[in-house]
């Protein structure tokens with residue numbers, strides 16, 4: 001993340017059990033194979049003035065996806081029909097999933113959204129340059145996944161979100177330019193918190209899984225409590241790595257019960 005912020009603040013002390021899961025996630029991320037980032041050779045510095053340049057958070061996400069969908073876990077790819085990424089930036093996370101799916105000749109659909117129109121332009125270009133079947137790649141400039149809520153209700157098997165997570169003044173949230181990459185408002189949670197009910201309505205049951213980036217300032221254990229209490233969604237630290245001045249985690253979201261018949265109020 002290009003904006004710097006201090007390490008975990010003293011008031012964010014996870015419970016012993018959450019800290020144990022964090023430790024496991026650190027070990028897993030140490031052991032994993034490093035994912036190869038889809039080619040971005042077609043991009044220039046000027047593109048990165050407009051669109052988030054893949055960074056440690058992106059790379060942690062790719063490594064987590066590689067770990068969860070390769071080797072002995074590769075068979076999980078067979079059950080994927082829809083992948084959705086909210087806030088795709090250059091699109092590399094979804095394009096990476098697309099490449100894994102290509103290997104098993106899957107015809108799963110890949111949906112990406114971003115509030116930044118340049119991110120959508122770049123993601124389309126990047127998908128084309130990396131051999132993605134463009135009939136299956138659907139890119140949309142929009143807020144979160146709002147226009148897809150009906151079409152993809154309970155149908156998303158893999159949901160990826162690396163949100164703007166840096167704690168900033170609230171009035172910095174809401175841009176549609178490069179600032180939207182990091183400005184997260186209070187606790188860095190303003191954008192993510194709006195996405196919570198969308199994630200709950202979109203994930204498929206029982207196999208749907210969400211991969212969400214957090215920093216400790218986002219109070220991920222509080223996110224876990226909210227998701228379980230409101231939607232029966234279990235949130236577990238999955239991959240965790242210290243990068244420069246922040247602890248980054250991929251939190252894994254899985255449904256513990258079928259909520260497809262429940263009414264989920266969207267903000």
Ligand SMILES: C[S@@+](CC[C@H](N)C(=O)[O-])C[C@H]1O[C@@H](n2cnc3c(N)ncnc32)[C@H](O)[C@@H]1O
Nearest residue numbers: 052058087088089114115116143144162180181
């Ligand atoms: C930290 S960047 C991550 C980009 C990319 N997924 C990656 O990992 O490299 C966050 C992305 O979320 C997008 N974003 C921010 N607010 C959004 C919103 N309300 N709806 C959709 N996308 C949003 C930003 O434009 C930016 O591309």
